[in-house]
Amino acid sequence: MLTDIPKEFRKYSRNCLSLRRILKETRNALADISSNLQLGDELNNDLLNPDMLDKIERKLERKPTLLVFGQDCHAKALFVNNIFEQTILPLYGKRWRYVSFLYGSKKNIRLTLGNEYEILEKLKAHDHQWISIPEEDIQLDDQESPAQHCPSLEVELSHPVLKDNVVVMVPPDCLPEQYADILNHYTKNILPVIIYAVSDDVLSDSNIREIKKLKDIFKLPFLFVSVSNIEKNSVISTESLTESEQHLIESDHISITKLQNLRDQLLRLGYLNESEKTKTEQVMQKPSFCLECSLDNTLICDTRISEDFVLFIRELFKSSLLKMAALLSEVHTKYLRKFILCAFDMAREIQITPKRILYSQEIELKLFKALMKIACDQQEEITKIIQKTLQDMKSNVAEVLEDGLQTGENRAFQTPKLATMEIQQLVRRRLSSSVSNEIVRSVGCLQESFTGTLQRCLESLEKHCHELEGSLSASDAVKQIISAAYNIDLQSSTSFSVIQTFVDRLRMALSNFVPWHNTWLSSGQDHCNLHWQLQIVTNMIDSLSASKLAKTISLQFQESVKSSHEAFQSAIRSLENQLSGQLEQTEEQRIAIRKKHAPRFARLALESTSLCDFLRWGMPKQLREIGRGQYGVVSSCQPWAGVDPCAFKSVVPPDDRHWNDLAMEFYYTRSLPEHPRIVKLKGSVIDFTYGGGSSPAVLLMMERLTRDLYCGLNQGLSWPVRLRVSIDVIKGIRYLHSQGLVHRDIKLKNVLLDKDDRAKLTDFGFCIPEAMMSGSVVGTPVHMAPELLSGRYDSSVDVYAFGILFWYICAGQVSLPNQFNQFHNKEQLWNNVRKGIRPECLKDFNQRCWNLMEQCWAAEPSERPLLGSVQPQLEAIYREALEGPIDDLSVADHTTEIFARFQNMDSFSSTFIN
Numbered sequence: 017m018l019t020d021i022p023k024e025f026r027k028y029s030r031n032c033l034s035l036r037r038i039l040k041e042t043r044n045a046l047a048d049i050s051s052n053l054q055l056g057d058e059l060n061n062d063l064l065n066p067d068m069l070d071k072i073e074r075k076l077e078r079k080p081t082l083l084v085f086g087q088d089c090h091a092k093a094l095f096v097n098n099i100f101e102q103t104i105l106p107l108y109g110k111r112w113r114y115v116s117f118l119y120g121s122k123k124n125i126r127l128t129l130g131n132e133y134e135i136l137e138k139l140k141a142h143d144h145q146w147i148s149i150p151e152e153d154i155q156l157d158d159q160e161s162p163a164q165h166c167p168s169l170e171v172e173l174s175h176p177v178l179k180d181n182v183v184v185m186v187p188p189d190c191l192p193e194q195y196a197d198i199l200n201h202y203t204k205n206i207l208p209v210i211i212y213a214v215s216d217d218v219l220s221d222s223n224i225r226e227i228k229k230l231k232d233i234f235k236l237p238f239l240f241v242s243v244s245n246i247e248k249n250s251v252i253s254t255e256s257l258t259e260s261e262q263h264l265i266e267s268d269h270i271s272i273t274k275l276q277n278l279r280d281q282l283l284r285l286g287y288l289n290e291s292e293k294t295k296t297e298q299v300m301q302k303p304s305f306c307l308e309c310s311l312d313n314t315l316i317c318d319t320r321i322s323e324d325f326v327l328f329i330r331e332l333f334k335s336s337l338l339k340m341a342a343l344l345s346e347v348h349t350k351y352l353r354k355f356i357l358c359a360f361d362m363a364r365e366i367q368i369t370p371k372r373i374l375y376s377q378e379i380e381l382k383l384f385k386a387l388m389k390i391a392c393d394q395q396e397e398i399t400k401i402i403q404k405t406l407q408d409m410k411s412n413v414a415e416v417l418e419d420g421l422q423t424g425e426n427r428a429f430q431t432p433k434l435a436t437m438e439i440q441q442l443v444r445r446r447l448s449s450s451v452s453n454e455i456v457r458s459v460g461c462l463q464e465s466f467t468g469t470l471q472r473c474l475e476s477l478e479k480h481c482h483e484l485e486g487s488l489s490a491s492d493a494v495k496q497i498i499s500a501a502y503n504i505d506l507q508s509s510t511s512f513s514v515i516q517t518f519v520d521r522l523r524m525a526l527s528n529f530v531p532w533h534n535t536w537l538s539s540g541q542d543h544c545n546l547h548w549q550l551q552i553v554t555n556m557i558d559s560l561s562a563s564k565l566a567k568t569i570s571l572q573f574q575e576s577v578k579s580s581h582e583a584f585q586s587a588i589r590s591l592e593n594q595l596s597g598q599l600e601q602t603e604e605q606r607i608a609i610r611k612k613h614a615p616r617f618a619r620l621a622l623e624s625t626s627l628c629d630f631l632r633w634g635m636p637k638q639l640r641e642i643g644r645g646q647y648g649v650v651s652s653c654q655p656w657a658g659v660d661p662c663a664f665k666s667v668v669p670p671d672d673r674h675w676n677d678l679a680m681e682f683y684y685t686r687s688l689p690e691h692p693r694i695v696k697l698k699g700s701v702i703d704f705t706y707g708g709g710s711s712p713a714v715l716l717m718m719e720r721l722t723r724d725l726y727c728g729l730n731q732g733l734s735w736p737v738r739l740r741v742s743i744d745v746i747k748g749i750r751y752l753h754s755q756g757l758v759h760r761d762i763k764l765k766n767v768l769l770d771k772d773d774r775a776k777l778t779d780f781g782f783c784i785p786e787a788m789m790s791g792s793v794v795g796t797p798v799h800m801a802p803e804l805l806s807g808r809y810d811s812s813v814d815v816y817a818f819g820i821l822f823w824y825i826c827a828g829q830v831s832l833p834n835q836f837n838q839f840h841n842k843e844q845l846w847n848n849v850r851k852g853i854r855p856e857c858l859k860d861f862n863q864r865c866w867n868l869m870e871q872c873w874a875a876e877p878s879e880r881p882l883l884g885s886v887q888p889q890l891e892a893i894y895r896e897a898l899e900g901p902i903d904d905l906s907v908a909d910h911t912t913e914i915f916a917r918f919q920n921m922d923s924f925s926s927t928f929i930n
């Protein structure tokens with residue numbers, strides 16, 4: 017029905033309204049975050065860059081409009097008249113001005129310039145009652161050019177098709193090259209539904225040029241409408257037609273050949289695509305003989321205009337809304353992901369920083385002690401080295417001179433003073449190089465074993481500390497510990513350069529220790545010949561005391577090391593103070609992200625993705641209720657989004673906190689890649705009509721399974737099947753843990769079985785990444801690990817819960833363990849669980865299974881086994897159960913069992929291969 021067009025417009029604007037609301041909330045949330053959080057430059061830049069949101073906003077502002085182009089005025093008139101079921105446009109003419117049709121309480125026509133100005137020019141239509149717009153009014157004057165934005169006609173009609181702001185625009189006739197300019201003027205800010213009416217069999221060359229131009233401008237799908245040559249409604253209104261004329265009209269209406277010709281031509285031109293036909297028909301969900309579609313364009317015949325036109329509008333609006341909703345959802349999930357990663361980083365920083373500080377202190381202390389030891393221990397060593405070097409030099413003074421003095425024997429010194437100084441340098445060089453070689457060896461190995469990691473550790477601590485500028489940093493202090501003592505430039509990274517600088521600097525340092533006799537310098541010798549030089553060297557060597565020299569060196573080392581160690585201690589204390597202040601801030605920010613910002617974005621993401629799902633797949637059709645939990649009702653429904661069989665859980669969050677929790681749950685589960693042991697969440701839809709519209713329900717769409725494990729155990733499952741279920745559950749939990757998630761509510765009702773009794777985990781209501789855990793007390797009392805109540809727990813709570821679940825599985829029934837049954841309320845139960853009370857060992861329990869249970873529910877989380885080690889143990893028990901004597905099984909189990917043995921050997925062995 018063409019009167020359904022306003023309904024489509026209404027739906028579109030309703031959805032736009034939702035999108036606008038989400039967009040506004042997104043902007044508010046971003047503004048809030050950027051003013052309250054310091055999230056690092058990258059994220060802040062992103063937050064301040066609202067490009068994507070502006071783009072969505074611009075798209076949302078567009079007003080949907082039916083834009084009618086056509087082969088000629090005749091074709092356009094046929095189409096428009098067909099819609100309004102009256103000959104509102106004259107059937108013939110050329111060079112029409114721009115005409116728009118809007119809703120009005122009575123028929124009205126006026127000439128306007130743009131939207132604002134009504135031109136008070138008298139129109140022919142104003143002279144008398146009119147049915148068709150008089151040709152003089154619609155026709156452009158010879159002098160008028162549409163390119164110069166000449167006046168346009170605005171027609172108001174009281175027609176149901178125009179209700180709810182439906183606008184039909186017929187752009188002016190012009191040359192294809194004028195289109196860009198003209199359309200830019202008339203169609204700014206509209207979402208056009210582009211119709212191209214064709215009344216002939218084929219398109220002319222100029223039509224083809226025009227279509228190409230329009231395609232370039234709009235880049236949108238076109239609705240090609242093959243319109244009948246004889247205007248249907250004009251005929252209907254002219255009741256005086258002969259029978260033969262009536263027949264002529266009908267035969268024209270069913271002119272399939274004409275449609276076929278046009279279709280072939282559009283296919284040839286590439287505007288329709290044969291291979292896309294079926295696909296598009298599927299999308300349109302309503303195949304019809306005259307509905308032919310390409311990837312984006314559609315060809316319809318006006319005999320079916322009421323059905324196919326509405327369908328085209330619906331699909332076009334849907335695709336436009338979907339694009340906007342998908343963009344929004346992309347924005348939400350992008351930020352949400354970033355927040356979660358930020359929270360992870362912050363949690364890590366909070367955890368690791370104190371450890372880093374402690375580590376730095378320990379290593380520095382070791383380094384300090386090691387250096388002090390070197391300084392003491394080596395004093396003797398250094399004395400020996402100095403003695404030996406001096407001895408060597410003395411026994412071969414000539415060679416020393418030859419090696420050392422640049423000009424050798426013939427060198428003539430200008431003054432004895434200069435000569436003495438040069439010789440002093442020479443002896444120092446010799447000494448320092450032999451002493452330094454020894455010390456470098458010790459320090460070099462220290463440097464490798466201490467300073468590398470220590471330096472990195474300190475640098476990463478200081479990176480996070482913004483208030484260090486100006487003061488001595490701990491990493492500098494560490495550098496000084498070694499370099500100040502030995503004058504080593506620890507900045508250089510290669511040991512070679514370290515040794516080089518060390519040697520050079522030590523040489524300098526030694527010059528301060530050598531007690532040269534000034535008398536030499538003032539002795540007045542004026543023979544700077546070789547003999548004199550030899551004498552100087554020998555005297556010099558004789559005057560040096562090796563032990564004194566070594567002692568001075570050693571003392572100086574110790575002094576420097578000590579003072580640098582003290583500098584380090586004070587630097588690390590101030591670093592620790594600053595960091596602990598910063599960590600408090602980081603923790604505050606982490607809490608803000610976890611409790612406020614991430615859930616807020618999760619909720620926005622839930623809304624935008626649910627809107628996408630709704631637009632794409634519609635509202636699910638409920639079949640019957642399957643079960644009820646504390647938080648929602650689970651129902652089966654007709655296939656949805658290709659999920660068959662399908663179920664949904666409807667949850668009505670009572671307040672903002674529940675909305676946010678649900679949104680976070682939804683985000684984690686939806687972003688979880690598929691796994692055979694996890695019930696996949698396929699999507700979500702928000703039912704705003706739920707509860708009479710007062711309390712919207714979120715429908716979480718998922719695959720439908722046969723029953724839960726509670727039912728399964730009640731109805732009876734063979735021992736091997738139960739073992740296989742436990743292995744499936746372990747695989748499910750391990751998968752969640754591998755994704756950084758903790759389930760926190762492992763129990764019989766959250767394990768679903770398919771028709772082959774293979775198990776999958778469901779209900780991720782409490783599922784959360786470890787970094788986002790706030791220590792909230794959640795779960796089902798019997799399955800809750802004792803530490804859950806303290807709020808400080810980790811993924812091992814799932815191992816505990818598995819231990820309890822495994823008890824039920826081994827018991828093969830669902831009644832509470834006797835040990836738990838005696839308690840009257842959960843507080844009593846928890847008190848006793850804390851004291852160590854656990855389910856009792858039943859008499860037919862397999863000993864190895866009992867051991868596993870006991871390990872899993874150990875009070876101390878660190879004593880619980882890793883599920884990676886539980887799985888192979890269970891697999892071994894399972895394998896034995898399959899191979900064991902069939903006589904051990906109950907009669908009822910026989911058939912299932914024999915079948916299971918054959919059926920499961922495959923999947924079992926594949927588990928092992930994995």
Ligand SMILES: Nc1ncnc2c1ncn2[C@@H]1O[C@H](COP(=O)(O)OP(=O)(O)OP(=O)(O)O)[C@@H](O)[C@H]1O
Binds near residue numbers: 643645647723
């Ligand atoms: N995908 C599904 N297919 C078939 N049955 C399901 C599915 N999901 C849930 N059920 C059934 O619906 C029941 C209710 O499920 P729901 O997750 O709402 O609650 P619960 O896990 O029993 O309790 P709670 O959510 O309060 O912890 C389940 O026990 C199960 O039997």
